[in-house]
Amino acid sequence: MPRRRLWGVPPATPAAETPTGLVRRARKMHRVLAETYPEAHCELDFANAFELLVVTVLSAQTTDRRVNAVRPTLFAAYPTPEAMAQADREVLEGILGPLGFFRAKTESLLKLSAALVERYDGEVPPRLADLVTLPGVGRKTANVVLGNAFDVPGITVDTHFGRLARRFGWTEETDPVKVEHAVGALFAKKDWTMLSHRLIWHGRRRCHARNPACGACPVARWCPAFGEGPTEPEVAEKLVKTEARR
Ligand code: SF4
Numbered sequence: 001m002p003r004r005r006l007w008g009v010p011p012a013t014p015a016a017e018t019p020t021g022l023v024r025r026a027r028k029m030h031r032v033l034a035e036t037y038p039e040a041h042c043e044l045d046f047a048n049a050f051e052l053l054v055v056t057v058l059s060a061q062t063t064d065r066r067v068n069a070v071r072p073t074l075f076a077a078y079p080t081p082e083a084m085a086q087a088d089r090e091v092l093e094g095i096l097g098p099l100g101f102f103r104a105k106t107e108s109l110l111k112l113s114a115a116l117v118e119r120y121d122g123e124v125p126p127r128l129a130d131l132v133t134l135p136g137v138g139r140k141t142a143n144v145v146l147g148n149a150f151d152v153p154g155i156t157v158d159t160h161f162g163r164l165a166r167r168f169g170w171t172e173e174t175d176p177v178k179v180e181h182a183v184g185a186l187f188a189k190k191d192w193t194m195l196s197h198r199l200i201w202h203g204r205r206r207c208h209a210r211n212p213a214c215g216a217c218p219v220a221r222w223c224p225a226f227g228e229g230p231t232e233p234e235v236a237e238k239l240v241k242t243e244a245r246r
Helices: 019-036 049-058 064-077 081-085 089-099 102-120 139-149 159-167 176-184 189-205 233-237
Strands: none
Touching: 019 189, 049 064, 049 102, 049 139, 064 089, 081 102, 089 102, 139 176, 139 189, 159 176, 159 189, 176 189
């Protein structure tokens, strides 16, 4: 059984927490994460909404670093939806090869860019309802694009965000859309995009799926999952992934 920390200050557990207490605790944790990670941002490189849409689709089942590595070649060859829709399949597969699942990803990009050309005059639509109708685009991708290319607040529930929201006791939901709504209700809408970046940043650097660095965690005192990873500072510090160690 993971060790659980008993706080000296009530509420001792999220189960005993009032809705107002939960909002206060969640916002306090967010403020501390904001101070801890002032540089948090979307880790995918992009120059415009089309690029962000494409690289977000490509980031499924691979790392942002790998996607960033293929991006210059990809957009040098196909800078617009029109160009990408007419891409030679084999050439595109060759560019996407390092990402894995390159045949499926090639198919996704061909369909996505064709839909942009046919239905939106080659422009990325700035509305969630439109974005999610595009091939291969779900709410997660749509919210990334809205928040980072259009400044429309959005919560991005990826694997890190969902895991952390549950560890933090912000929600027990596992369905990403339910997590999005439950966590969204705890914060002002204007904070949603940066909240997403900071949770994902924390998940990638400290609050790992296995062996979270609890003993080196700035939000440990408000986290009911404290103890899921090593609590000894010297041990935990070694688990922290810095930019150099990522
Ligand atoms: S690292 Fe540990 S204490 Fe920090 S948020 Fe994750 S589970 Fe909680």
